[in-house]
Amino acid sequence: MDIFEPYFKAGEIARKTRAFATSLIKSGVSVLDLCEKIEGFIKSQGGEPAFPCNICINEVAAHYTAEYMDSLRIPEQSIVKMDLGVHIDGFIVDTAITVALDEKYMLLKEAAEEALRKALKSIRASVSVYDIGETISKVASTYNLKPIRNLSGHEIARYNLHAGISIPNIPLQGGKFKLYGVYAVEPFITEHWASGTVIESTKPVIYRCLSYKKIRDTEANVLLKTLWSRFKGLPFAERWIHNMNLKCNVQNAWFKLKNSNLIKSYRPLVEISKGSVAQAEETILVVEDGVIELTGFPL
Numbered sequence: 001m002d003i004f005e006p007y008f009k010a011g012e013i014a015r016k017t018r019a020f021a022t023s024l025i026k027s028g029v030s031v032l033d034l035c036e037k038i039e040g041f042i043k044s045q046g047g048e049p050a051f052p053c054n055i056c057i058n059e060v061a062a063h064y065t066a067e068y069m070d071s072l073r074i075p076e077q078s079i080v081k082m083d084l085g086v087h088i089d090g091f092i093v094d095t096a097i098t099v100a101l102d103e104k105y106m107l108l109k110e111a112a113e114e115a116l117r118k119a120l121k122s123i124r125a126s127v128s129v130y131d132i133g134e135t136i137s138k139v140a141s142t143y144n145l146k147p148i149r150n151l152s153g154h155e156i157a158r159y160n161l162h163a164g165i166s167i168p169n170i171p172l173q174g175g176k177f178k179l180y181g182v183y184a185v186e187p188f189i190t191e192h193w194a195s196g197t198v199i200e201s202t203k204p205v206i207y208r209c210l211s212y213k214k215i216r217d218t219e220a221n222v223l224l225k226t227l228w229s230r231f232k233g234l235p236f237a238e239r240w241i242h243n244m245n246l247k248c249n250v251q252n253a254w255f256k257l258k259n260s261n262l263i264k265s266y267r268p269l270v271e272i273s274k275g276s277v278a279q280a281e282e283t284i285l286v287v288e289d290g291v292i293e294l295t296g297f298p299l
Protein backbone atom coordinates (compact mmCIF):
# COMPACT_ATOMS: atom_id res chain seq x y z
CA MET A 1 0.00 0.00 0.00
CA ASP A 2 3.10 2.24 0.05
CA ILE A 3 2.28 3.67 -3.35
CA PHE A 4 -0.94 5.07 -1.85
CA GLU A 5 0.88 6.84 0.99
CA PRO A 6 0.50 10.33 -0.58
CA TYR A 7 -3.27 9.70 -0.83
CA PHE A 8 -3.45 8.82 2.87
CA LYS A 9 -1.43 11.91 3.77
CA ALA A 10 -3.62 14.17 1.58
CA GLY A 11 -6.71 12.50 3.09
CA GLU A 12 -5.59 13.26 6.62
CA ILE A 13 -4.94 16.92 5.75
CA ALA A 14 -8.35 17.15 4.05
CA ARG A 15 -10.05 15.66 7.12
CA LYS A 16 -8.44 18.25 9.41
CA THR A 17 -9.12 21.10 6.98
CA ARG A 18 -12.78 20.12 6.63
CA ALA A 19 -13.21 20.18 10.41
CA PHE A 20 -11.46 23.57 10.59
CA ALA A 21 -13.61 24.95 7.75
CA THR A 22 -16.87 23.69 9.26
CA SER A 23 -16.21 25.71 12.40
CA LEU A 24 -15.81 28.91 10.34
CA ILE A 25 -18.99 28.79 8.26
CA LYS A 26 -21.47 31.22 9.82
CA SER A 27 -23.77 33.91 8.46
CA GLY A 28 -22.02 37.24 7.88
CA VAL A 29 -18.59 35.67 7.25
CA SER A 30 -16.67 36.89 4.19
CA VAL A 31 -16.41 34.21 1.50
CA LEU A 32 -13.01 35.57 0.44
CA ASP A 33 -11.70 35.24 4.02
CA LEU A 34 -13.12 31.74 4.25
CA CYS A 35 -11.49 30.58 1.01
CA GLU A 36 -8.14 32.09 1.95
CA LYS A 37 -8.17 30.66 5.48
CA ILE A 38 -9.10 27.19 4.21
CA GLU A 39 -6.46 27.23 1.47
CA GLY A 40 -3.90 28.59 3.96
CA PHE A 41 -4.73 25.80 6.42
CA ILE A 42 -4.10 23.16 3.74
CA LYS A 43 -0.64 24.66 3.07
CA SER A 44 0.14 24.96 6.79
CA GLN A 45 -0.41 21.19 7.06
CA GLY A 46 2.03 20.45 4.26
CA GLY A 47 -0.49 19.96 1.44
CA GLU A 48 -1.40 22.02 -1.60
CA PRO A 49 -4.96 22.99 -2.59
CA ALA A 50 -5.88 20.68 -5.51
CA PHE A 51 -8.31 23.42 -6.63
CA PRO A 52 -9.59 26.71 -5.19
CA CYS A 53 -11.81 26.21 -2.15
CA ASN A 54 -15.41 26.25 -3.42
CA ILE A 55 -18.09 27.97 -1.36
CA CYS A 56 -21.50 27.57 -3.00
CA ILE A 57 -24.60 29.14 -1.49
CA ASN A 58 -28.27 28.09 -1.87
CA GLU A 59 -29.07 27.34 -5.55
CA VAL A 60 -25.40 27.61 -6.54
CA ALA A 61 -24.36 23.95 -6.69
CA ALA A 62 -20.69 24.00 -7.69
CA HIS A 63 -17.69 25.88 -9.12
CA TYR A 64 -17.90 29.13 -7.17
CA THR A 65 -14.83 30.41 -5.38
CA ALA A 66 -14.14 33.92 -4.09
CA GLU A 67 -13.17 36.47 -6.71
CA TYR A 68 -10.34 38.97 -6.20
CA MET A 69 -11.56 41.51 -3.58
CA ASP A 70 -14.87 39.60 -3.38
CA SER A 71 -17.33 41.33 -1.01
CA LEU A 72 -19.76 38.38 -0.82
CA ARG A 73 -20.75 37.27 2.69
CA ILE A 74 -22.55 34.12 3.84
CA PRO A 75 -26.22 35.13 3.99
CA GLU A 76 -28.42 34.41 6.98
CA GLN A 77 -30.57 31.26 6.81
CA SER A 78 -28.67 29.89 3.83
CA ILE A 79 -27.39 26.47 2.83
CA VAL A 80 -23.64 26.41 2.19
CA LYS A 81 -21.54 23.80 0.39
CA MET A 82 -17.82 23.84 1.17
CA ASP A 83 -15.79 21.75 -1.29
CA LEU A 84 -12.03 21.39 -0.87
CA GLY A 85 -9.23 19.46 -2.51
CA VAL A 86 -5.77 18.57 -1.23
CA HIS A 87 -2.90 17.16 -3.22
CA ILE A 88 0.51 15.82 -2.29
CA ASP A 89 2.74 15.68 -5.35
CA GLY A 90 -0.32 15.42 -7.62
CA PHE A 91 -2.14 12.75 -5.60
CA ILE A 92 -5.55 14.33 -5.00
CA VAL A 93 -8.39 13.91 -2.54
CA ASP A 94 -11.65 15.83 -2.93
CA THR A 95 -14.27 16.28 -0.17
CA ALA A 96 -17.31 18.46 0.48
CA ILE A 97 -19.80 19.09 3.24
CA THR A 98 -23.02 21.04 3.55
CA VAL A 99 -23.72 23.45 6.38
CA ALA A 100 -27.42 24.24 6.91
CA LEU A 101 -27.81 27.67 8.52
CA ASP A 102 -31.55 27.11 8.85
CA GLU A 103 -33.64 24.17 10.05
CA LYS A 104 -35.49 24.09 6.74
CA TYR A 105 -32.37 22.82 4.98
CA MET A 106 -31.63 19.96 7.39
CA LEU A 107 -33.38 17.31 5.28
CA LEU A 108 -31.47 18.33 2.16
CA LYS A 109 -28.19 18.00 4.04
CA GLU A 110 -29.20 14.67 5.61
CA ALA A 111 -30.36 13.27 2.28
CA ALA A 112 -27.03 14.11 0.61
CA GLU A 113 -25.13 12.50 3.51
CA GLU A 114 -27.28 9.38 3.57
CA ALA A 115 -26.97 9.04 -0.21
CA LEU A 116 -23.18 9.23 0.15
CA ARG A 117 -23.15 6.72 3.01
CA LYS A 118 -25.29 4.21 1.07
CA ALA A 119 -23.27 4.69 -2.11
CA LEU A 120 -19.95 4.12 -0.31
CA LYS A 121 -21.30 0.94 1.31
CA SER A 122 -22.19 -0.56 -2.06
CA ILE A 123 -18.96 0.23 -3.92
CA ARG A 124 -16.34 -2.43 -4.56
CA ALA A 125 -14.33 -3.56 -7.59
CA SER A 126 -16.51 -4.35 -10.64
CA VAL A 127 -19.68 -2.69 -9.25
CA SER A 128 -21.22 -0.60 -12.03
CA VAL A 129 -21.70 3.15 -11.66
CA TYR A 130 -25.30 2.63 -12.83
CA ASP A 131 -26.08 0.92 -9.50
CA ILE A 132 -24.55 3.77 -7.52
CA GLY A 133 -26.59 6.34 -9.43
CA GLU A 134 -29.67 4.27 -8.67
CA THR A 135 -28.79 4.11 -4.95
CA ILE A 136 -28.33 7.89 -4.78
CA SER A 137 -31.57 8.69 -6.57
CA LYS A 138 -33.52 6.19 -4.42
CA VAL A 139 -32.30 7.88 -1.24
CA ALA A 140 -33.33 11.27 -2.69
CA SER A 141 -36.83 10.01 -3.41
CA THR A 142 -37.28 8.49 0.07
CA TYR A 143 -36.74 12.07 1.33
CA ASN A 144 -39.14 13.38 -1.34
CA LEU A 145 -36.17 15.24 -2.84
CA LYS A 146 -34.41 15.12 -6.21
CA PRO A 147 -30.85 14.30 -7.29
CA ILE A 148 -29.07 16.70 -9.67
CA ARG A 149 -28.98 14.76 -12.94
CA ASN A 150 -26.11 16.60 -14.63
CA LEU A 151 -23.55 16.67 -11.84
CA SER A 152 -21.53 13.60 -11.01
CA GLY A 153 -18.63 12.13 -9.10
CA HIS A 154 -15.47 11.19 -10.95
CA GLU A 155 -12.40 9.04 -11.13
CA ILE A 156 -9.17 10.73 -9.99
CA ALA A 157 -5.67 10.29 -11.43
CA ARG A 158 -2.38 12.01 -10.64
CA TYR A 159 -2.71 15.76 -11.38
CA ASN A 160 -6.05 14.93 -13.02
CA LEU A 161 -9.13 15.77 -10.98
CA HIS A 162 -11.69 14.48 -13.49
CA ALA A 163 -10.09 11.41 -15.04
CA GLY A 164 -11.79 8.33 -16.46
CA ILE A 165 -15.35 7.43 -15.50
CA SER A 166 -18.11 9.58 -13.98
CA ILE A 167 -20.29 8.48 -11.07
CA PRO A 168 -23.79 9.75 -11.78
CA ASN A 169 -26.42 10.77 -9.24
CA ILE A 170 -29.10 9.03 -11.32
CA PRO A 171 -29.01 5.56 -12.92
CA LEU A 172 -26.87 6.03 -16.05
CA GLN A 173 -24.62 3.52 -17.82
CA GLY A 174 -20.94 4.42 -17.64
CA GLY A 175 -18.50 1.75 -16.57
CA LYS A 176 -17.37 -0.04 -13.44
CA PHE A 177 -15.19 0.60 -10.41
CA LYS A 178 -11.69 -0.88 -10.69
CA LEU A 179 -9.53 -2.40 -7.98
CA TYR A 180 -7.10 0.29 -6.68
CA GLY A 181 -8.99 3.03 -8.52
CA VAL A 182 -9.48 6.37 -6.74
CA TYR A 183 -12.92 7.98 -7.04
CA ALA A 184 -14.76 11.01 -5.68
CA VAL A 185 -18.40 10.21 -4.94
CA GLU A 186 -20.59 13.28 -4.57
CA PRO A 187 -24.37 13.18 -4.38
CA PHE A 188 -26.01 16.55 -5.07
CA ILE A 189 -29.62 16.79 -3.87
CA THR A 190 -32.20 19.51 -4.50
CA GLU A 191 -35.85 20.15 -3.73
CA HIS A 192 -38.64 17.96 -5.14
CA TRP A 193 -40.23 20.82 -7.09
CA ALA A 194 -36.93 21.85 -8.66
CA SER A 195 -35.73 20.76 -12.08
CA GLY A 196 -32.75 18.80 -10.79
CA THR A 197 -30.52 20.35 -13.45
CA VAL A 198 -27.67 22.86 -13.24
CA ILE A 199 -26.67 25.44 -15.85
CA GLU A 200 -23.65 27.70 -16.17
CA SER A 201 -24.08 31.20 -14.83
CA THR A 202 -22.33 34.57 -14.88
CA LYS A 203 -18.62 34.78 -15.39
CA PRO A 204 -15.94 32.21 -14.71
CA VAL A 205 -13.84 32.42 -11.55
CA ILE A 206 -12.01 29.10 -11.89
CA TYR A 207 -9.56 28.19 -14.66
CA ARG A 208 -7.02 25.56 -15.60
CA CYS A 209 -4.22 25.11 -18.13
CA LEU A 210 -4.96 22.53 -20.81
CA SER A 211 -1.31 22.15 -21.78
CA TYR A 212 1.97 24.02 -21.92
CA LYS A 213 3.61 25.18 -25.11
CA LYS A 214 5.81 28.19 -25.77
CA ILE A 215 3.73 31.10 -27.04
CA ARG A 216 4.89 34.19 -28.93
CA ASP A 217 3.76 36.81 -26.46
CA THR A 218 6.62 37.05 -23.93
CA GLU A 219 4.49 38.24 -20.98
CA ALA A 220 1.78 35.65 -21.54
CA ASN A 221 4.46 33.00 -21.92
CA VAL A 222 6.02 33.85 -18.54
CA LEU A 223 2.63 33.56 -16.88
CA LEU A 224 1.66 30.34 -18.65
CA LYS A 225 4.98 28.75 -17.73
CA THR A 226 4.46 29.73 -14.09
CA LEU A 227 0.86 28.48 -14.01
CA TRP A 228 1.83 25.17 -15.61
CA SER A 229 4.79 24.56 -13.28
CA ARG A 230 2.72 25.44 -10.23
CA PHE A 231 -0.62 23.75 -11.01
CA LYS A 232 -0.02 21.49 -14.05
CA GLY A 233 -3.57 20.77 -15.26
CA LEU A 234 -5.22 21.43 -11.87
CA PRO A 235 -7.76 24.24 -11.42
CA PHE A 236 -6.73 27.63 -10.03
CA ALA A 237 -8.56 30.82 -9.02
CA GLU A 238 -8.24 34.13 -10.82
CA ARG A 239 -7.53 35.76 -7.43
CA TRP A 240 -4.44 33.54 -7.04
CA ILE A 241 -2.96 35.22 -10.12
CA HIS A 242 -3.45 38.70 -8.63
CA ASN A 243 -1.18 37.67 -5.78
CA MET A 244 1.62 36.36 -7.99
CA ASN A 245 4.93 38.17 -8.12
CA LEU A 246 6.32 37.74 -11.62
CA LYS A 247 8.78 39.51 -13.87
CA CYS A 248 5.98 40.70 -16.13
CA ASN A 249 2.75 42.68 -15.96
CA VAL A 250 0.57 39.91 -14.58
CA GLN A 251 -2.73 41.66 -15.41
CA ASN A 252 -1.78 42.17 -19.06
CA ALA A 253 -0.43 38.67 -19.36
CA TRP A 254 -3.55 37.11 -17.84
CA PHE A 255 -5.86 39.18 -20.04
CA LYS A 256 -4.09 37.80 -23.12
CA LEU A 257 -3.81 34.27 -21.81
CA LYS A 258 -7.28 33.68 -20.43
CA ASN A 259 -8.94 33.98 -23.81
CA SER A 260 -6.46 31.63 -25.50
CA ASN A 261 -7.20 28.00 -26.26
CA LEU A 262 -4.59 26.92 -23.69
CA ILE A 263 -6.83 27.91 -20.78
CA LYS A 264 -10.19 26.38 -19.88
CA SER A 265 -12.63 28.38 -17.75
CA TYR A 266 -15.33 27.16 -15.38
CA ARG A 267 -18.48 29.12 -14.60
CA PRO A 268 -20.49 28.63 -11.41
CA LEU A 269 -23.18 25.95 -11.84
CA VAL A 270 -26.63 26.96 -10.63
CA GLU A 271 -29.83 24.92 -10.21
CA ILE A 272 -31.98 26.06 -13.12
CA SER A 273 -35.23 26.53 -11.14
CA LYS A 274 -33.38 28.03 -8.14
CA GLY A 275 -33.86 24.95 -5.97
CA SER A 276 -31.54 24.88 -2.96
CA VAL A 277 -28.77 22.31 -3.25
CA ALA A 278 -26.94 20.09 -0.75
CA GLN A 279 -23.77 18.10 -1.47
CA ALA A 280 -21.71 15.50 0.38
CA GLU A 281 -18.44 14.21 -1.06
CA GLU A 282 -15.79 11.68 -0.15
CA THR A 283 -12.78 10.27 -2.04
CA ILE A 284 -12.29 6.52 -1.91
CA LEU A 285 -9.65 3.99 -2.82
CA VAL A 286 -11.13 0.68 -4.00
CA VAL A 287 -9.39 -2.27 -2.29
CA GLU A 288 -9.97 -6.06 -2.22
CA ASP A 289 -12.71 -6.07 0.39
CA GLY A 290 -14.46 -2.76 -0.33
CA VAL A 291 -13.23 0.82 -0.13
CA ILE A 292 -10.98 2.99 2.02
CA GLU A 293 -12.56 6.37 2.76
CA LEU A 294 -9.55 8.62 2.32
CA THR A 295 -10.78 11.72 4.18
CA GLY A 296 -12.82 9.92 6.86
CA PHE A 297 -16.11 11.61 6.00
CA PRO A 298 -18.01 12.14 9.29
CA LEU A 299 -21.11 9.97 8.77
Ligand code: MN
Nearest residue numbers: 083094095096
Ligand atom coordinates in the same frame (compact mmCIF):
# COMPACT_ATOMS: atom_id res chain seq x y z
MN1 MN B 1 -15.33 18.40 -4.72
Ligand code: MN
Nearest residue numbers: 094184186281
Ligand atom coordinates in the same frame (compact mmCIF):
# COMPACT_ATOMS: atom_id res chain seq x y z
MN1 MN C 1 -15.37 16.14 -6.94
